[in-house]
Amino acid sequence: MAFKEINLNMGPQHPSTHGVLRLKLAVDNEVVLSVESIIGYLHRGMEKLWENLTYTQVVPLTDRLDYLASLSNNLGYVLAVEKLAGIEVPRRARYIRVVLAELQRLASHLAWLGFQANDIGAMSVLLYGFEARETILDVFEEYCGARLTIHGIRIGGVPHDLDAALAARIRKVLDGIPRRLADIRALLDDNRIWKQRTVGVGRIAADDAIAYGLTGPCLRACGAAWDMRKDVPYSSYDEFDFDVPLGRNGDVYDRYLVRLEEICQSIRIVRQALDGLPEGETSAKVPRVLKVAPAEVFHTIEAPKGILGFYIRSNGTDKPERVKMKSPSFINLQSVEHMCKGNLFSDVVGILGSLDIVLGEIDK
Amino acid sequence: MSRIGRFLKSFFLVDMLRGLAVTLRLYFSRKVTVQYPEQVQEPAERFRGIVRLYRDDKGEPLCIACKACQRACGTNCFDIEGKKEEGAKVMRPTKFDWKLDRCTFCGFCVEVCPTNAIRFSREFRLTGTDKDGLLFHLPDMYLAGEDLQSYLCAGCRRPR
Ligand code: SF4
Numbered sequence: 001m002a003f004k005e006i007n008l009n010m011g012p013q014h015p016s017t018h019g020v021l022r023l024k025l026a027v028d029n030e031v032v033l034s035v036e037s038i039i040g041y042l043h044r045g046m047e048k049l050w051e052n053l054t055y056t057q058v059v060p061l062t063d064r065l066d067y068l069a070s071l072s073n074n075l076g077y078v079l080a081v082e083k084l085a086g087i088e089v090p091r092r093a094r095y096i097r098v099v100l101a102e103l104q105r106l107a108s109h110l111a112w113l114g115f116q117a118n119d120i121g122a123m124s125v126l127l128y129g130f131e132a133r134e135t136i137l138d139v140f141e142e143y144c145g146a147r148l149t150i151h152g153i154r155i156g157g158v159p160h161d162l163d164a165a166l167a168a169r170i171r172k173v174l175d176g177i178p179r180r181l182a183d184i185r186a187l188l189d190d191n192r193i194w195k196q197r198t199v200g201v202g203r204i205a206a207d208d209a210i211a212y213g214l215t216g217p218c219l220r221a222c223g224a225a226w227d228m229r230k231d232v233p234y235s236s237y238d239e240f241d242f243d244v245p246l247g248r249n250g251d252v253y254d255r256y257l258v259r260l261e262e263i264c265q266s267i268r269i270v271r272q273a274l275d276g277l278p279e280g281e282t283s284a285k286v287p288r289v290l291k292v293a294p295a296e297v298f299h300t301i302e303a304p305k306g307i308l309g310f311y312i313r314s315n316g317t318d319k320p321e322r323v324k325m326k327s328p329s330f331i332n333l334q335s336v337e338h339m340c341k342g343n344l345f346s347d348v349v350g351i352l353g354s355l356d357i358v359l360g361e362i363d364k
Numbered sequence: 365m366s367r368i369g370r371f372l373k374s375f376f377l378v379d380m381l382r383g384l385a386v387t388l389r390l391y392f393s394r395k396v397t398v399q400y401p402e403q404v405q406e407p408a409e410r411f412r413g414i415v416r417l418y419r420d421d422k423g424e425p426l427c428i429a430c431k432a433c434q435r436a437c438g439t440n441c442f443d444i445e446g447k448k449e450e451g452a453k454v455m456r457p458t459k460f461d462w463k464l465d466r467c468t469f470c471g472f473c474v475e476v477c478p479t480n481a482i483r484f485s486r487e488f489r490l491t492g493t494d495k496d497g498l499l500f501h502l503p504d505m506y507l508a509g510e511d512l513q514s515y516l517c518a519g520c521r522r523p524r
């Protein structure tokens with residue numbers, strides 16, 4: 001058949017774009033020739049908005065960026081402010097933060113697993129993954145009263161202590177997850193449809209991934225070992241023993257395996273943090289009106305989706321002069337064209353899903 | 365694994381059967397879905413629901429119109445005015461407007477209140493039929509339970 005280029009529009013209202021993302025695809029029969037992502041449908045002007053709020057008031061708004069891992073956003077921003085203002089966080093607070101952040105990673109990866117499998121056509125995984133995630137959200141609800149937009153970290157520490165009852169509950173939740181994970185693995189790991197839709201699909205080599213700035217599990221699936229928790233430890237992560245799982249082929253299947261293994265490693269970290277929870281304060285002394293002398297700072301953390309960074313410039317008042325966010329979803333999305341080119345049209349959904357993007361974070 | 369082993373495995377649909385065994389087992393396991401609204405799950409102790417004003421044991425209002433909550437709120441939910449009556453010991457609010465549609469349930473107002481007058485209730489049903497129902501005035505801040513619900517939903521029927 002003669003070569004014929006057809007332009008197709010996917011989104012902004014499409015169940016598999018995970019939000020309001022529009023993709024302009026050029027296809028030749030079934031093969032994708034080019035992808036152009038058009039963003040901005042969820043733009044709320046967050047960074048500008050933050051310039052009019054005090055340092056403390058910004059924290060609950062960071063929840064609304066990556067709303068599937070809101071606590072990681074809190075942590076990233078709060079750590080940047082603490083670095084800027086020179087606040088020393090007590091060790092117990094740092095440990096509680098690690099527990100919460102790793103639980104958030106679990107919740108985020110489980111949600112991803114469900115969505116990804118659902119996009120490819122395995123509906124039951126969505127339900128099983130969400131059942132496990134639900135137990136984690138219940139822990140958050142008990143800890144600080146909210147489930148999704150948690151606001152569970154304050155500048156200088158954490159809002160509540162982690163008491164023995166809650167620790168016991170977290171342990172129980174952690175015991176339940178590997179069982180659920182085994183069910184999901186039995187459904188997917190060897191499943192021929194799953195493998196045909198994922199193995200060798202959306203490949204990216206490690207060099208290209210680094211050139212595109214890909215971070216997080218997508219980068220580690222190509223075999224490049226880079227994890228901020230290990231390489232530039234923050235918030236006491238250097239005191240825990242965990243592995244950084246790596247993939248080999250950089251395809252959708254490896255991203256799936258890497259995330260599954262990260263779930264197991266996160267469980268390990270949470271267990272260690274609960275066992276070694278030191279005594280002490282849960283918050284440093286922070287003035288109610290936090291004024292920061294003129295300076296600038298950039299701090300990055302390993303969020304579930306990749307490297308999340310906050311740049312803050314202060315001007316001596318209680319409000320930041322400028323906040324700029326380096327959001328992992330935005331940068332990971334840029335490589336979608338490279339991954340989709342030459343693949344089948346129907347695989348665009350699977351590749352996009354495997355990047356684990358959240359539009360709240362892309363459009364800010 | 366040998367090639368024959370792999371072939372046999374794929375010929376006899378071992379991967380599919382393993383998956384089907386999982387779904388079959390979970391089909392007969394205990395159901396986890398809560399059938400809202402017939403069943404309602406009790407929110408946690410610290411649940412951050414609608415913020416409400418509280419009175420002390422003697423029925424006196426606790427709020428002293430200090431506006432600390434108004435200053436702490438990042439989304440400008442409050443509009444408070446207070447006055448000290450002749451002979452009264454403390455200020456009392458004469459106007460206390462709170463906008464549910466702006467609230468992010470962050471908890472700053474609850475944390476800063478010096479008299480513990482404003483607290484989170486465990487009310488999670490936040491829907492109204494009209495924007496007016498989402499604007500709370502001073503008396504409405506003390507509503508709870510079904511009264512609160514009829515307030516939220518009756519926004520359109522309330523005289524303006
Ligand atoms: S919870 Fe937060 S957003 Fe809501 S009224 Fe209180 S301070 Fe404002």
Ligand code: SF4
Pocket residue numbers: 426427428429430431432433434444476477478479480481482
């Ligand atoms: S609710 Fe509390 S913080 Fe707000 S004005 Fe009344 S006393 Fe002050």
